[in-house]
Amino acid sequence: MTKDITVGISGAAGMGMQSISFTLAKSFLRAGYNVFVWQDVMSRIRGGNNTSMIRISTSPVNSLKEDFDVLVALDLLAIKRNALKVKAGGFLIYDGEKQRAEEPKAGWISVPFEKLAAEAGGDKIMMNSVATGAVLSLLGAEVVKECEGVITELFSKKGETVISGNLRALKSGIAAVTPGVSGKFMLAPTLKINSKNKALINGSEALGLGAVSAGLKFYSGYPMSPATSIMEYVAAKAREYGIVLEQAEDEIAAINMAIGAGYGGVRAMTCTSGGGFALMIEGVSLAGMTETPVVIGISQRPGPATGFPTRTEQGDLNMVLFAGHGDFARVVLAPATAADGPLIMSRAFNLAEKYQVPVFVLSDQYYNDSSFSVDLAEVRVEPVNRGGVLAEFPGSYNYKRYDLSAGRVSPRLIPGAKDQVVYADSDEHTEEGHITESAELRVQMVDKRAGKIAEIVPDMEQPFYFGSENPETVLVSWGSSFGAVKEAADLLNASGKPAGILHFTNIWPLPEIKFKFNESAVKSFICAENNYSGQFADLLEKNTKLRFSGRILRYDGHPLTAEYIVGGLEG
Amino acid sequence: MVLASAYNSADDNAWCPGCGNFGVLQALKLALAGLNLEPWQVIMVSGIGQAAKIPHYLKVNCFNGLHGRTMPAAFGAKMANHKMTVIAAGGDGDAYAEGGNHFVHAMRRNPDITYLVHDNQIYGLTKGQASPTTGLGTLTGTTPFGSVDIPESPLAVAVAMDCSFVARGFAGDIEHLSKIIAAAVKHRGFSLVDILQPCVTFNKVNTYQWYKERVYNLDEDAAYDPKDRNKAFTKALEWGDRIPTGIIYKRERPVFEDSVFKPADKSLSRQPFTPPDSLELMRKYA
Incomplete structure (x- = not known):
């Protein structure tokens, strides 16, 4: 049984890859699986080759794999650009009647998308539901009910004919995959959760x-x-x-x-x-x-x-x-x-x-x-803090927008307060907000504006740490790379190499970093970033005690993946 | 009743003695007092340049932003406070060069904002370079052999954009200018007032005397209908021996605020702060 599978839906812009991937992702989500979908698209409105990548897993997943277990190719270009990315033992689903340029290889499954769509509902566009059905057949018919529900919701505004046509197309897609092959990537059962708890x-x-x-x-x-x-x-x-x-x-x-x-x-x-x-x-x-x-x-x-x-x-x-x-x-x-x-x-x-x-x-x-x-x-949020913004101010025309006596952050009055005016100025200014030529005020105001950074630091959150208490390798990352880097650390730990991930979402100003792991065990801090030079690593080396013995960088336009990071560590 | 002196500011004035800006300042005070607006009910937004210092010399709420960016900042301030009077100000370089794109789109948007452009046909604060309205052949620091770019006609641009209020004033005629400004502020919609403003230091061509010999008051011409767009276009282009001042073009159309606020709505900045719950919004994706 499979615990983690990657499906690609590939075709020309406008063919409906995103609607297939949405339908599949939502169906598996509702069946209790974790899903993740990325869109690899070209800068054009029609044509070209775009691919939706769907990862379905029994464990939490926030990243992608490099290759596909299953690829749905909606046109010939999709085969040409992506067939090599199908893993050995994987499947490529295509329309053998319409995409006849090459000799089919092992694992290629022909599903006549257009023909089945026409039979199911008379509309070519329903080939998306045929393709969805073919994928379902490989991954587990357990999810068919959820998928029918998603399709019904998706087309609810288009009327009964469209819904029933798509449901028939889905069924014919499922049936089109031969019995020996269907269920080949049957996903391990998972606890079906209340679908209202996941989005x-x-x-x-x-x-x-x-x-x-x-x-x-x-x-x-x-x-x-x-x-x-x-x-x-x-x-x-x-x-x-x-x-x-x-x-x-x-x-x-x-x-x-x-x-x-x-x-x-x-x-x-x-x-x-x-x-x-x-x-x-x-x-x-x-x-x-x-x-x-x-x-x-x-x-x-x-x-x-x-x-x-x-x-x-x-x-x-x-x-x-x-x-x-x-x-x-x-x-x-x-x-x-x-x-x-x-x-x-x-x-x-x-x-x-x-x-x-x-x-x-x-x-x-x-x-x-x-x-x-x-x-x-x-899902968490921080309670609202409006920084003591004022709607009114006592007295008559005595408010100072840049009042220095109040510290670096002066009380902020909303314009329109009775008998007060608020001057804000892009020139160097007085406490009242008028243009100044005073060198003394200039110094005070620069200190006020730039010096706030020291006050912000204690408000910045610590990086997350996940992994071994005694890591030999600590992967350091920021922002959206979290899923891939966390998975890489998990892979290292699973293979007996103690590792951890130190991940930042509060980037600047940097908090005073406190390690939640045994620092003396660490042999190397490695940054993993989706850029050419390691911009965040540079920032950390300049401003913290962190020093990196390696940088895993990717700038081919694709996101980091655990495989890429682990490969980088080994290479 | 609000007196013009209620708008007096204690801030030191940095304009040259005799500058046309003083006439604009006085006309503006008279207009605001005449409209019975309290200083705290008005927001002025300006850019950078000598003209853009005007909010400091008045007692009003002021956002003195960046060169050319007056219109966008004024739009943001107005949307947060649509019940307040918002007046923008700046020079010809600020409005028509650096801010040219914003000027054009402000007219499309049509917020209820009045824009006073102090048009002295020269860059003053940078000490005498050509502006978008500098006359052909004018010698300036950056056009030592005479300006070769044809001058822009801001009023014609405004009429072409179907701007809802287009006027020209003269800083040397404070009484007429204050009437024009009052009418512009009262007009519901985006109002452009291009003000002929002599620069006594750097523009030795377009002097008080030069303007006085040429300007005439269009508002006194009962036969002129500012609602006629074709005639307004012709009038906007009139320049030379005779230069019209007054209301060139006027047109009623919905303001931007009508698309987002109901008549009873308070200003956004004064509404209760009650955002929706994130979890409720997230549930729609379940």
């Missing part, structure tokens, strides 16, 4: 949801993959929760709008990717100078310039750490999984208002576009 949600949705539940009231953004889906989540919820959302003319406008709204007294956010963030940088230093809270989401993709636009990388950490002219405090957070999204977002908004600084939430295409199984019992 299938992608990283963008988790971040958007986290922001909305943290009290987001203003969102401005310019579409850029892979951040656009956060904006679309917020847009869909804007009416219901009284959020103003505007598509800006460019990222410069987007961040200045959000800062204007932050000055105006509401929780505001903008999200983009590296290239868009490059345009926002002037605004970052405006937030730093005016001490205006703002949350900036950066969903990384491989650069430079337009880069490898639909793939993943953790290559913009340095840019985010150093963006903006002048010295001022900032906070950088990076969620590990979708379950982490609401917590990270609630912290981002709290820290932004508590310290009146820009806060960055750093994710990437792998995080944003992957669907995670989230155990709802694990």
Whole structure:
């Protein structure tokens, strides 16, 4: 019996790979399995070759494998690009009637998708349900009931004919796989949980949801993959929760709008990717100078310039750490999984208002576009802390926005308070917020803005540690790499090599790190990052006692996997 | 009743003696007092440049942001406080060069914001370089052989964008300018007031005298209908021996706020803070 299986659904953009992978993932999730789905797509609307990768496991899973146990190839190009990634003993499901360019090899199963779809419902598009059925037949008919439920929900708005056609197509897909082969990858039974306790949600949705539940009231953004889906989540919820959302003319406008709204007294956010963030940088230093809270989401993709636009990388950490002219405090957070999204977002908004600084939430295409199984019992948020923002202020026209007597964080009054005015200024300024030429004030104000970092440090959370108490190898990682690195540490421990993972979601300022393992046992600290140079490792070496004896780096546009990391350690 | 002096600020003024900005400042105080607005009910947003210092010389809420970024910051501040009066200010470089893209899209968006552009046809704070409205052939620090780029006509751009209120004022005629500003603030929608503002230090061509010989008050012409877009376009392009001041174009259309707020809604910044529960939102994905 199989405990962990990887299925690929591959075809041209627009053929419905994501709908097949969603149906399968949701069905197995409801049957009690852990699922994880990543989209490997090309930058085009139709054609090309895109692949949805679904991993189904009896244990928690937040990462991928390099190869497929089962590949569904919806067209010829899908076979050409991916057939070699099917493991020995695995299966390739294809339409032998339509995709006849090569001699079939061992493990190739022909399922006439289009023909069966036409027979089932008269519509070619139902081939997606035929393909879904063929996969189900290999993995375990136990899940058919859940799958029927998911299909019924999915097509509920399209009417009975479409539903029943797809259900027939599903059945014919199941029947199309010969009895000797069906059930070959039968998954080990798992405890069927109450499906209401688990959610299938992608990283963008988790971040958007986290922001909305943290009290987001203003969102401005310019579409850029892979951040656009956060904006679309917020847009869909804007009416219901009284959020103003505007598509800006460019990222410069987007961040200045959000800062204007932050000055105006509401929780505001903008999200983009590296290239868009490059345009926002002037605004970052405006937030730093005016001490205006703002949350900036950066969903990384491989650069430079337009880069490898639909793939993943953790290559913009340095840019985010150093963006903006002048010295001022900032906070950088990076969620590990979708379950982490609401917590990270609630912290981002709290820290932004508590310290009146820009806060960055750093994710990437792998995080944003992957669907995670989230155990709802694990979803946490930080209670709202608005940093003592004031609606009114006693006296008459005596409020000082940058009052130095109050310490580095001055009381923040919302404009519109009776008999008070609030001056915020991008020039060096007096306590009242007026332009100044005073060298003495300049020094005091720089100390105020940049010195906040020391006050933020105690608020930063420790990295997670999982693994052996006496690890010989400690893998160090950040953000979305968590799933892959954790799995790599598990593999090492299972093979008798004591290992652990030290994983950071609170990236900057760094907390004073306390090891929860026996440091003297460690032979090597190795960082694992989805970038060329090991940007986070550099940051740690500069600011902590950590020193790395090796760096496992990946920058081919694909996410880290446990196999890649273990291979890197051995190689 | 609010007096113009209620808007006096104690901040030191950094403008040159005789600067056209003083006329704009006085006209603005008169307009706000005339509208009976208290200083705390007004937010001014500005960019960078001599003109953009104007909020400091008034007692109002102020967000003095970045060069060119006045419109986006003003939009954000307005959305958080849509019940407040939001006025933006800056120079011709701020509005039409660095902020050109934002200016165009602000007109599309049509929030209820008034934009005062102090148009002196020169860069003052950087000490005398060509601006988007500098006349052809003008000698400046960066155009030592004369400006070769044709000047922009901001009013014509605004009419082309169907901006809901387009006007021109003259800093040398404070009374008329204050009336124009009051009408712009009262108008529900995005209002552009391009203000002819002599720069006494760096613009030796477009002086008080030069303007006085050319400007005329369009608002006194009963035959002129500012609702006629084609005539407004022609009027917007009129420049040379005669320069119209007053309301060039006016049009009622829904403001951005109408798409998000109901009439009874308080400003977002003053609404109760009651966000939805994350777990409830997450359950929709079960």
